Amino acid sequence: MVFKLSSASKIKINMSGCGKRNYDTENLALEALIEAIIRFPESTVTNVYQCDDCGNWHLTSRGAKHPYLIENLENGYIKRQRQALEWKGKLGYN
Numbered sequence: 001m002v003f004k005l006s007s008a009s010k011i012k013i014n015m016s017g018c019g020k021r022n023y024d025t026e027n028l029a030l031e032a033l034i035e036a037i038i039r040f041p042e043s044t045v046t047n048v049y050q051c052d053d054c055g056n057w058h059l060t061s062r063g064a065k066h067p068y069l070i071e072n073l074e075n076g077y078i079k080r081q082r083q084a085l086e087w088k089g090k091l092g093y094n
Contacts, residue, residue, distance in 0.1 A: 022056030023048075029057035030068050037069065038081045 023029040029048035036043050036059065044061040046069060051058055065073075072078050 018051060018053045020051070020058045022051070022054060022058060024056065026050070026057055029059060030066065033059055033066065033069060034072055034078065037073075038078055038085060041082065 021032075023032055026048060033045055033048055036045050045059045047060050047063050047066040048057050049060055050056070
């Protein structure tokens with residue numbers, strides 16, 4: 001499962017009735033999870049879940065790491081994207 005993060009900034013983020021950022025699909029939530037880990041290395045989010053209250057998908061710091069997050073950590077994708085983001089900042093592209 002591979003998502004292009006360039007579209008992550010175009011994800012429409014809504015606040016749900018339960019007061020959390022919500023995503024319409026699991027794939028959009030996973031894309032947001034990876035983007036959060038790239039942009040905020042100190043972030044504690046590790047997984048996504050479908051909310052029983054609103055039916056939308058949210059990020060969470062509870063539980064085990066999502067397999068998709070583990071895959072992207074192990075294959076070096078997140079590290080490469082962090083480096084790219086760092087260079088964008090150095091070159092003034094942020």
